[in-house]
Amino acid sequence: MTDTAAILAATQRHGSLAADRAYRAIDLACAVHHGEHRQNGDPYIVHPLAVASIVAELGADPDTIAAALLHDVVDDADYPLDKIRAEFGDTVAQILHEFVQLNSATLDLNDADRHINELSRFARRAVTVKLADRLHNMQTISGLTEDKQHLKARETCQVLAPVARAVGLGEIAVELDALSADTLRRPRSARPAPVVRPWTSEAGLRHARTLLHLGARLLMPQSSRDRWLAEWDGEINALSDGHERFRFTLGLVIGLPRMAAAAHRSALARNVTEDRP
């Protein structure tokens, strides 16, 4: 919830075009990750939103924020970089190109120093996305098996935290160190079993709903925005099945640009302010 707000607020400071682009990036990420979920049960979209919110908090520029939103769209879902370039510009495509490269390296922990050097030499913006990605993965590590948790924690403290320090992101380094130490310190038997939540968790619906409202505020004409939001809230509230609620809401989010286009055309043609009886 706060993630989306932080992203849009951070980009809005750079003008409405930047905010619009962030919204389009959220929209594309929603569409591409639709139906996917993370190992801890959350809808997948929670992850790119959190990563983008971390880079926004670090004061990153709108290109880096957009790249953070799209990092798994390109890296995991193989969305073509050419299309990213056409839709989001050269800089975002370049950051993502580097991100994919630096992310493809398998880390050999016997050779940590070499990896630290290599990774630190990538462009800072791509490294920032990678570190934010790892930070959120460490924050939500309980979804992984114990073995994987251990491996990720060791990679984090031996390679990624030093990289964060090398590129001047000390606060990320501190958090990465603390999170990995936490995982490594816990005796294996005492570590709680991963909690698998249904992907239609309340958190998922809340995220989708916040996106819907923020998106509508950005894209819909003022004259009809409240009417539609009230109508959609009425429908969402009347649905009893959590899964169906989430799907319905996410469908609205994905359809927002088209809805906004129809509503703008309608407002232009009617030229009246409010039609709610």
Place this chain on the structure above:
Amino acid sequence: MSRRAGRTLKTTYPTQEVLRVFLRDPRAEVFGYEIIEQVTSMKLKSGSLYPILQRLEDAGWLTSRWELEEYAASRGRPPRRYYKLTGTGAASAPSYCGISSDETTSRHVVGRAAGATS
């Protein structure tokens, strides 16, 4: 009003499917999620439905109203918005959907005989 009603409506399959739901009983009022449920020939997404409803309202084929607040409150939820065909919509929709007018006229009559009032 005439400007709105005069706007042309592009023929698309999802729009035809939405109108078919209304044509089952041209006097009935339906709400958004009900339409999604009743379109069975395709997976109509919520994000596709509402732009269609907006265009149909703009074309003057549909009209809509809010559900009575007291009724919704008695069910513990916010009011829904109900849609219904206008005269223009009822007259134009069959040919738009490629349905012969005989077919819908008979349904219309059945709808009235069943005691539908407005």
